[in-house]
Amino acid sequence: KAGVTQTPRYLIKTRGQQVTLSCSPISGHRSVSWYQQTPGQGLQFLFEYFSETQRNKGNFPGRFSGRQFSNSRSEMNVSTLELGDSALYLCASGPGQGNTEAFFGQGTRLTVV
Amino acid sequence: DAKTTQPPSMDCAEGRAANLPCNHSTISGNEYVYWYRQIHSQGPQYIIHGLKNNETNEMASLIITEDRKSSTLILPHATLRDTAVYYCIVHSNDYKLSFGAGTTVTVRA
Numbered sequence: 458k459a460g461v462t463q464t465p466r467y468l469i470k471t472r473g474q475q476v477t478l479s480c481s482p483i484s485g486h487r488s489v490s491w492y493q494q495t496p497g498q499g500l501q502f503l504f505e506y507f508s509e510t511q512r513n514k515g516n517f518p519g520r521f522s523g524r525q526f527s528n529s530r531s532e533m534n535v536s537t538l539e540l541g542d543s544a545l546y547l548c549a550s551g552p553g554q555g556n557t558e559a560f561f562g563q564g565t566r567l568t569v570v
Numbered sequence: 571d572a573k574t575t576q577p578p579s580m581d582c583a584e585g586r587a588a589n590l591p592c593n594h595s596t597i598s599g600n601e602y603v604y605w606y607r608q609i610h611s612q613g614p615q616y617i618i619h620g621l622k623n624n625e626t627n628e629m630a631s632l633i634i635t636e637d638r639k640s641s642t643l644i645l646p647h648a649t650l651r652d653t654a655v656y657y658c659i660v661h662s663n664d665y666k667l668s669f670g671a672g673t674t675v676t677v678r679a
Contacts, residue, residue, distance in 0.1 A: 502667065513666045547613050553663075553665050558604065560616070
């Protein structure tokens with residue numbers, strides 16, 4: 458069974474630009490969550506989508522947004538990039554309906570210059 | 571989700587057991603204890619989880635105290651590849667995990 462796939466693995470963007478990251482969950486999983494990891498703040502929850510609807514949201518500005526498609530694939534978008542947005546962005550998938558483990562992708566390393 | 575407290579770091583000798591403690595004194599009845607680990611710059615990897623009873627799988631054992639306010643993850647025979655940050659998380663779902671700082675485990679030859 459294929460794992461969670463995130464693309465691209467690495468990305469370099471300039472301040473002010475926008476970026477779109479992609480996450481393909483494990484087949485059959487309907488929940489996709491996104492996390493930001495920085496050295497200073499650790500792993501922080503961004504938002505979660507379940508059956509194409511945003512179900513949970515973390516404490517991030519509106520520049521961070523996402524969506525989920527009917528095949529459960531998810532994208533997150535960051536607009537007007539700032540230097541502080543440089544981070545490892547991780548997505549995790551799961552059934553989304555109870556107590557089970559989350560399966561993480563390898564992440565996208567975003568560098569804003 | 572309940573908060574957890576873990577020591578920031580610990581060393582372990584290769585081949586020996588590593589015992590990683592975690593305090594979760596505010597855990598509620600429907601919350602499970604989960605352990606994940608993250609090897610440098612990779613995505614977190616699930617290790618084990620439990621509710622009340624002790625659990626064992628091919629990677630580790632989880633010992634949960636009777637009052638459920640603390641737990642211990644045991645890596646029975648640590649190898650160099652077990653060097654990672656280990657996160658103890660208490661949650662009742664799989665889609666909104668609250669990660670703390672974790673314990674940085676260094677296995678030494």
